[in-house]
Amino acid sequence: AQSVTQLGSHVSVSEGALVLLRCNYSSSVPPYLFWYVQYPNQGLQLLLKYTSAATLVKGINGFEAEFKKSETSFHLTKPSAHMSDAAEYFCAVSDVKGGSARQLTFGSGTQLTVLP
Amino acid sequence: DAEITQSPRHKITETGRQVTLACHQTWNHNNMFWYRQDLGHGLRLIHYSYGVQDTNKGEVSDGYSVSRSNTEDLPLTLESAASSQTSVYFCASSESGQETQYFGPGTRLLVL
Numbered sequence: 001a002q003s004v005t006q007l008g009s010h011v012s013v014s015e016g017a018l019v020l021l022r023c024n025y026s027s028s029v030p031p032y033l034f035w036y037v038q039y040p041n042q043g044l045q046l047l048l049k050y051t052s053a054a055t056l057v058k059g060i061n062g063f064e065a066e067f068k069k070s071e072t073s074f075h076l077t078k079p080s081a082h083m084s085d086a087a088e089y090f091c092a093v094s095d096v097k098g099g100s101a102r103q104l105t106f107g108s109g110t111q112l113t114v115l116p
Numbered sequence: 117d118a119e120i121t122q123s124p125r126h127k128i129t130e131t132g133r134q135v136t137l138a139c140h141q142t143w144n145h146n147n148m149f150w151y152r153q154d155l156g157h158g159l160r161l162i163h164y165s166y167g168v169q170d171t172n173k174g175e176v177s178d179g180y181s182v183s184r185s186n187t188e189d190l191p192l193t194l195e196s197a198a199s200s201q202t203s204v205y206f207c208a209s210s211e212s213g214q215e216t217q218y219f220g221p222g223t224r225l226l227v228l
Contacts, residue, residue, distance in 0.1 A: 032215045043219035106158035
């Protein structure tokens with residue numbers, strides 16, 4: 001069974017400060033890992049994904065995440081927060097089910113607030 | 117442009133009524149998924165389909181059903197709506213063998 005734990009349901013940072021959103025996973029097989037972002041009243045958009053290539057993954061809007069197998073972590077970072085980054089962020093893990101199709105298991109989400 | 121749409125976007129219903137939420141995608145994806153989103157739980161998988169006539173139960177399938185008669189649509193039916201099914205529902209799709217899922221805008225359902 002796979003699971004995802006996101007530490008901190010709410011994170012506040014000042015505009016221009018470092019953003020760090022934490023994600024730890026458990027998986028019985030080599031995982032694929034994802035970060036999605038959800039803006040108010042919208043669906044989820046893919047920020048970035050790790051699929052067993054480079055361990056440092058760059059995504060959209062200046063975000064990146066590093067896969068650390070020894071720590072079972074996939075933390076999301078951005079060097080300098082912008083007001084437009086305020087949203088809810090979901091970490092997800094995927095494994096193989098029924099052949100090549102993959103299902104996602106989501107963490108409970110982290111609400112990011114950016115303070116002026 | 118290809119897209120995934122959900123309707124209605126907002127729905128209020130009464131306990132015991134049958135409700136159907138629509139999901140339509142134009143990417144020709146074989147895989148389609150239904151999730152519900154609740155505070156503190158993230159997104160939880162209700163049902164999924166890997167192709168026409170294929171449906172499977174997810175983590176929280178009790179009280180829900182789906183059918184897949186074509187590639188584009190996966191309607192979600194609440195057989196007898198309960199207050200515990202008040203939630204935001206998201207549909208998603210992905211290509212066969214691909215891990216990235218694309219999400220619709222969501223349907224906000226209130227069961228009174």
